[in-house]
Every structure is written in structure tokens, then in C-alpha cells.
Amino acid sequence: MRWENYTSPSEKFRNERVFDGCGITGFINIDGTLTKGDKIIEMLEILHDRENGLGAGFAAYGIYPQYKDFYALHFLFDNDQIRLNTEDFLSSKGVVVFSEPIPTKQPSNVDKPPIVWRMFYEPKEMKSLSQDEQMVQLVMEVNEKIEGAFIMSSGKNMGVFKGNGWSHEIAEYYKIKDYEAYMWLGHSRFPTNTPGWWGGAHPFNLLGTSVVHNGEITSYGTNMRYLESFGYKCTLFTDTEVIAYLFDLLVRRHKLPIPIVSLALAPPLFSEIESMDKKYQLALKNIRATYRSAMLNGPFSIVVGQNGHIPTLIGLTDRKKLRPLIAAISEDENTIYLSSEEASFKRLMLDSSKSFKFKEIWHPRSGTAVVARLGEGLIRNGLELPFENLQLSVMGV
């Protein structure tokens, strides 16, 4: 592991965007059963060629049931004084209900380890802003303005654990095996042009949305400038950040259903749209027209976890599928898996002590979302045409 650059990239590499080739994984238990962290570690570690020891991370949903009504803030601090200052700052804007270090297995030979910390927080009631909106502003403010502090995640009953090292090192450092979650995301990283920094590892998070991403967004400038006009500040020097914010914007603020979000981010080609029924054409063309700046271009596969209204696991690739994504469902149909490679699933089957079996393993279509929701199951398998199995009604049609 690299014991430096916790809350910002090194001075030398600021303003440079990080391009990655990566391993991404995730799964959700539909009935909400909690699964220990070793499963996601196994799924991730096997994608060894997709990482080079410069960053890994996990997102776990359902880990703080005792504080589920408060925003769980996961922090990286450069030193304890900054931690105290940040806590003071937050106390001025709300109530820090509980504050403690995140348990880690800290090697003894490191002089200046990061302070990894969690706080459970409730912002003050405000008439003009919802609590979610206040938290978005607070996260932006802390990450942008408090030098030496970085908020890794800010959702309720969930948390992100990430750092600069191999996935097995990060897992061990944060004691991932000790957490139990109904939904997990994992990411291992192969950045190409900077040594990376802890905050710059994946997953990227805002409120309940966490994103792990493999690829490079060639539309970054367009997406970033679009998000800025809605008040988001893209400060993390990586294109994955824009994906997390786009999900926040489209799902939480614009309240678009997930299948529609995927059609905005990776829309069908005009030539495909024009072969469809009028009603679908009208909907799809207006999605493209309205969300033209939200469209993600360039190679990507992403796994997204959300716990806003109904906790949801989402997998999506670019519309040419220039990055891999594969999906699986367990034999009991209770768990939906996503990964960069089938090896993640094969690895689980190799475990003779557990006898994992999959009902089906499949390749989702390019630009088509896999969506699994807590309590409901697999609602989109990623093989459908845009409105297949959906009943669309359009006003006036």
C-alpha cells in the first residue's frame, strides 16, 4: 500500500485526469439478507490482471442498521487536527450524532497513516433545502475547501472503504470481512497516468449512490459542464465522479426511473429509434434532446449501487460495449451478480465449502441496463429493447 496522498493527489499531479482500466464487481441480495465481506473480496481479487496495486475499494449497503436514520460520513483526514476542525464545521451546520475511527489493521511501519473516520450526522432543518440537498452542498464544500479532509461516502446505512493499494491490501486494512451488507460493490484499479491517491480510488459516492467504473469518459468535458450548471463541483480529477453526480441528478433530483436513466446515459442510436413505434420515438427522441449533455460517451462499464427510494443495483455499459460486463443470478434467484469477468462467478463456484450455483450467467446488451431492486428482484436483465416489458404512456399520445 502507498501511505501518502490521502485526501488529494500529490502536488505534481493535480489537474490531471486519471484514466483507468479496472475490475468491477457487485451483488445484491433481493431479500435483504446480509452477506459477509469475504464474498466480494473473492470476486474482486480474482480479477488480478485488472489492477496494478494503485487503488481499490468497496461499498457496503446495510452496514449501519443502528444509525440508519443518519447520514453515515466516511472520512479520510491527513491529521487529527483537521479531523477536529471538520467536526467543528459540521457541528455548526447540524448534529454529529456519533463519531469514531473506522477500525483498520494499521501496519506498524508507517509514520503518517491517514486518519480514517466515520461520523453519523444529521443536518439542521432548513426551510429552503431538503436534508439531501444540504448534505450534497456540505460534501462539496468539505471536499473542495477543507484541505486535508475528504469525504469518501455520505449515504445512510452504507459506507465506502477505499485506498491506494492492491484490493487484498485494502480489504485487509479496512477489515472488510467483518462487515455484513445486503449489497456490495468492489473495485480494483489500473490507473495509467498518475500514482493515484486514496480519495481518487473507487467507489465514488454521493449520498446513497456509489459508482465503480471501468473505462474512460470521452464526453467528460460536456458532462462536467452540464453538471456544473446544476451546482455540482467536479473536483476529484476523475471522470467517474461525473457518473456518480449524473446518477444523483437524474435519479434523486429529476426522479427519472432507472430504465429511463440508462436510456439517457447510453441512448439507442437514432437509426434504431427511427425504426420504433411513434410513441417510443417521441419518448426516446425527447430523452436524447433533453439529456444530450448527460449522455456518456467513450468506453465504460459501471456498477452502481443506490439506496435512495428502493435500494437498487445497476449495471450498464457504453452503447458499443467497449468495456466488459457480465451478469449472473444465483440458483435461488435471491442474488444478482455483476462483474467485469465471468471469473468472479467461477471463483465462487470453486469454493468447495459453500457449493455456489448460478441459475444463469449472461452477457447484457451494449448500452442496456441490468437493474435489480431490493424486495423485487431482477426488473431489467439488460437484454431487453428500450421499452420491452415496460408499459409506456406518453401524455397526448
Added chain:
Amino acid sequence: MSLSHIFPTYFKIEIDRDLCKKCKRCTNHCSYGALSFNGERIVAEDDKCVACQRCVTMCPGKAIRVVRNESYLPPHGNYTRRIRNIIWAQSGNGGVLLSATGNDRPIRSIFDDLLLDACQVTNPAIDPLRETIETKVFFGRRPNKLDFSMDEGDPSKVSLKTEFYPHFEIDMPIMVGHMSLGSISYNACMAIYQASKELNILAGSGEGGLHPDFYEYGPNIISEVASGRFGVDINYLHNVAGLEIKIGQGAKPGHGGHLPGEKVNTLISQTRMIPKGSDALSPYPHHDIYSIEDLAQLIAALKEATRYKVPVGVKIAAVHNSAPIAVGIVRGGADFLTLDGFRGGTGAAPRIIRDHAGIPIELAIASVDQRLRDEGLRDEITLVAGGSIRYSADLIKAIALGADVGMCCLPVLIAMGCRMCQQCFRGLCSWGIATQNEYLVKRLDIDVARNRIINLFHSWNEELKEVLGAMGIDSVESLRSNRDRLRYIGPNPRIAEILGVKHAGE
């Protein structure tokens, strides 16, 4: 004029007497009276020559060359020949000098100082011959968000409740700028409209009204409502893709239209609804628009007149204060905004304005796009930008800086045969483009001109796809405002700052 004030000409006509067959074709083709036959031989008057190259092209014996007049004036680095010519001309005629086309001063082009990014290793480039790359764009106003909802009990039920503003699609992010019937000929207009329909791009009507023959091309025409209101009637408003209130033009910010009476023949008089032979000088301001709220009223009136079925936009010249003006226009209800840079073209404009007023379109796009974003308005409207988009590279850079659609005129004229002699205001265009003289207009073959315009924009669009593919982008929507894919290599880092573009190497 006294002898001392006859100044040397720019051009010299050379006739190879061995090759000249004395067929006199050149004398018919020269519309500027520079060539005549004296009974024995062809006589050339250099001072009348504008180097339009018509005689050179038409001479069957290839006997004519128009060359630079090498006559050498006493050199002076400050009082250039150009400045001296201006002074000689003005002291001869005592008037405001007219000019045409765009600003011809050798001011550094910012487009030329921008470089494009391309993919290597970490993202795959896309080959437009093998994969789809989309260049379709939507034109008009869009909602800020869509109102989709999913049924609480049944996630398979999705409904869309947004009301949409009028908007339409074009197949390339290209618009032929506003050149009126009057400034250019019937044949030139017809070629442009036919090409625009064929390509499904847009063409501007200019402020000269719309001849009934052009109504069938209406779905590809943005018709202009300018301060003179020439040709504005209900047919003109209804039968088009969009309406544009012209406040200003890049070549002459702060000025109205100038159509010299020489060009106002029967056809133009009917279309513009003005007397034959009268100068068509549209007022500098709209006399019903003295402030932004008046503009908002005109926008509302045009929308009302067209029953909210036609997008209404506003064109302004790029000036220092364009960004806040643009915000006012968008808040005033415009569905699209057209920016015209200081190098933009004209059929006739006072030289002093053409050469010295306005700002470069590159800077105007950047500051308007940014300001609209700061105010959360950018994505609701279409931004059209022109004013020296010379070829596809300029178009691509304009889009990356923030324009939805690039607008251009001169490349279209050049494609049809224009040699840029810059005499459009005289109505003598020997190529049949910027003239109303029937004898000259007939020289422009509509079919040939149309096909050349189609070829030109087809090649621009293919080059756009090549660049998008090299950038790993498969739809032009993802290039717009993507300044991250531009780098600056010019001498002035402050320009890069205003453009929001990093320096090359960063």
C-alpha cells in the same frame, strides 16, 4: 480627378497575344467593364479589374492571366498600401466606404490556434467506416428535465408527462447563414435551399422575405425578421422551420441592412415589398425594440402569430457584452440564439464597421456558453454560431467550444464559384451569385451549384465523423462544450483562459 490622385491598381490583366483568338468572349463575361475590343485587339483596363477571374476561366485560349500589380509604392510599415488606398478613395469621393464579405484584416484566427485531442491506448478510437457515428442535432428549446414517473405498485408502468416545446432535428450541425434574396441571386438562393433540403440542414432566409418559389423548402429555412420587416407576412412566418429576429450581424454590429438600389429589381421589389430601385436600408435598431423587454414582446408576438408551433430565436453580433445580452434574450423567451462573430460576412457594409467592430466568434461562444451555464439556461436552448467558419476544422472547434450548430455563408458562395473579389455590394457579380442582373444570374446553374454545396457539406460531415471517431466519441452531442478535448497553442495564454481551454502540453 487630378492626376496626382490616380492611385495604382492592385491587379494587372495580362493577355497573351499569341494565344488570344480575339473571340471577345472575355468582354462579354467581364461584368466590371475591364475588358473591351477596340476593333483590333482586346484592351484591358486594370483599374476596373477586381480579379474575379471570370475572364481567365472563360477564355477558350487560356490567354488571360490576372496578376498582382507589382508597381511598387514607397514602402511604409505603418501607412500600408491598404491605409493609403482608403485615404485616396475617401478623399476622392467624400463618403463612407462600402465593403462586402467579411473582415479582411490579417487578424490572427483563434480557431487556428486550437488543436484537437485524439484517443491513444486507454480508450479505443472509433472508425466511422465501420461503426455508427451520429451527427444529428435537435434545434429549438428543450425542457430542463423530463417528467417521467414509474408506477409505485408496478415498476413496469412508466409514464412521460412533459409538455414539449417546438423543436426539430437536422442531420448535420450545419446552417447556411442568412443571405437574402437581394444580396444574392434567385439561382443562388434556390441552390442553397435545395441543397439544405437534400442534406436536411438549415438555411437562413436573410431579411429579404421569401419568394413563393421557396416555400416548398420552408421546413429547412429559418426566416429572418429584421428591423426593416422586409417581406414579413403571415406566409413567411408560418411556412418555415424557425423564425429569427435579427438584432445584429457579425460584419456590422450596430447596423441594419444595406441593399443598394441597383440590386432592387422587380423580383426583389415584390419579395421585399418595396419600390423598385430604392435602397433597402433597414434601420439600425428595431424601432419597436429599444430594450430587452421590447424584444421579449416581439418574441411573444411571433410565437403567438405562429400558434407556438415554430421556434423563435434571436441573432446578435458578437460584441463585448454578448454574454449578459444572451442571458437576457434567453430569459426573454428565445428558443435559440445565433451568435455572429466579427469576421462574419455581408453583401454590403460600411468598411469602418466591418473592419473594426465586434469580437471573434471563438471568444463569444466561450463566454456566452459559460454565462448561460452559470445561469442554468444553457441546455434549454440551441446555440448557433457563425462568423468565419471556413471549413470543417472551424466547425468542429466551434462545437467543442460550446455551439450546437455552426453557421457559415462564404464557403457556400465559394463552392458555387465565388472568387472573393469582395464587390458584392456593386451587384455586378460575374459569377451570377451576388447580383440581380438577369444576364449574370443565368450564369449560375442551379443544379451544379446545388450539387457542389451538397458535396461540400457532405465532406464536412464526414470529416466531423472522422474527428469524433478519433476522439472516441460516437455522437456529436458529446463534443458540444467538450473543451477538455481542445488545447491552445497560440501566443496569448489569456485567450486560452477565456476559452476555458488548457494549453497544449497540459
